[in-house]
Amino acid sequence: MNAVDGKIALRSGNVDMTHGGGGRAMADLIRDLFRRHLHNPILDQGNDAALFSVPEGRLVMSTDGHVISPIFFPGGDIGSLAVHGTLNDVAMSGARPLYLTAGFILEEGYPLADLERIVMSMARAAKEAGVPVVTGDTKVVEKGKGDGVFITTTGLGVVPEGVHVSAERAAPGQAILLSGTIGDHGVAILSKRENLEFETEILSDSAALHGLVAEMVAAVPGIAVLRDPTRGGVAATLNEIARTANVGMILDEAAIPMKPDVSAACELLGLDPLYVANEGKLLALCAAEDADRLLEAMRGHPLGAEAAIIGTVTEDPANLVQMKTGFGGTRVVDWLAGEQLPRIC
């Protein structure tokens, strides 16, 4: 038993099967750890479902499982990532996120002190984002049937009137904008896994983008497409949009922002940064005549300070994403090399 005087022993205890059993041990874990750190008026209702009122209108809902390894990494951990990742998916509809839910799958034997660190980090990220975790669930699997902690978060958001953001709205002539440097998250994770040391530590860019999106939507309500280039990086994301909308794209390699450290690490590790995951960046497509205004709005926000126009949507029945390279040539940014890094989010 991990109970000391009726309180669970956070400092010394470990997750055991009773924490998922529906009995008193689970109730104690929920009270002493999850509710204690994540508390808000809706979560505190204490029912199996969260109750709240919404205005009439268009909502979006998105869900994301998080299985990142290692659980703690430079610039974040699975708790903050689970908040940011799902908030960003909601924001990529142009929406304002309202609520989050969290489902935990814990492995027997995982240290409760580490779980508390994760939940505290989650609570901090949710608070900073202004979006509460309103309901949750905990399951426990036997040692060797999981990997510490998996967290699946779901977000609900409301779409402002007049905003219609969708991949199928990509159209020839539109500008392609990127909110900042690429590859930070993936390289941070891999450096940690491989125990690589660089002159300065490379941090994940994990961040909640809905504040940036709100500024962008206010400046250019007609934004056609928003997408966060997570798994598979900028390459996979743009290829997916191109296929969905039956268009092509041409990128300008020189315009794509990248940190020198990240660039050097990619070279060392044999990674193409276009395929490396980001967790705090977005791609935006808008009419060419709106591009400068959108860029200005992005640069006015801390998370878009290094934003750039990186390319143009083209007419192309083959849906190719191409890139003008530094040497004056053009190469195809293929979609096949999808999996560079497993469990990056």
Place this chain on the structure above:
Amino acid sequence: MNAVDGKIALRSGNVDMTHGGGGRAMADLIRDLFRRHLHNPILDQGNDAALFSVPEGRLVMSTDGHVISPIFFPGGDIGSLAVHGTLNDVAMSGARPLYLTAGFILEEGYPLADLERIVMSMARAAKEAGVPVVTGDTKVVEKGKGDGVFITTTGLGVVPEGVHVSAERAAPGQAILLSGTIGDHGVAILSKRENLEFETEILSDSAALHGLVAEMVAAVPGIAVLRDPTRGGVAATLNEIARTANVGMILDEAAIPMKPDVSAACELLGLDPLYVANEGKLLALCAAEDADRLLEAMRGHPLGAEAAIIGTVTEDPANLVQMKTGFGGTRVVDWLAGEQLPRIC
């Protein structure tokens, strides 16, 4: 590679790490398996978030991870359970479920044919319930870091005007109703695990209860509490309500419906059926004068045909749940024996 002529090889292939990589393999899996079976106009939008309109009013949101072992069991599988479990959590607010999301965590090496069976079962359950899966997510973990398939579902529902269902509304004098026999789900799972054979196969009661709830709410809009006795069974659920509302309860053992087979199996396995999980039953608390009307409404629905009034809410600062036994005595239905069966849902 699990690709044959550009299609994933469902019959012979296995989940591999590329299916979670964000590249083409993942896109193919989503298209050929998830979207193919779960398709509906919202899911078919193909964005990372699902967009839909809701009427003004009160919504509920609930999330549930599913880690059941074995994945296929008599009366269902993890796919149908993941739909039913979350629909029921939403319905226990008195709400009408509108939408579901699903996050899959797959273990490398899991047979794609089995995954397809699960997704088909999920699609069938969602269709029967009239609630579409509108967005989802897939992650893959290395062999030995998961256990086949975990599914976290989140549900969104709308609460009818005038309905206020919440555990804290439990009050002395209220009647406690149960919608049918207890223990079916837990015993079905354990029989399968232990390879026990009974004269007739014991099936899980896994079912979506929102249709029953709609009838109940229509008959008695003033229902105080609804709760589905899943993990920890009727005992844990009633103890949780008693503690939340600071009341006691007295149950009548003879009134609690149970199948003879389930009763026999519990005796054989040394289980107290009050602690065994159900996945298609609910407990309801309502004013004593409404109890007969509520009972009649429940019995008029196929999933409530064997409903019964099983007890009364009492004033008790110790929040004890007690039971009048067949021998004329009274015993305390404690909350400590929470974990009887791991990974029951």
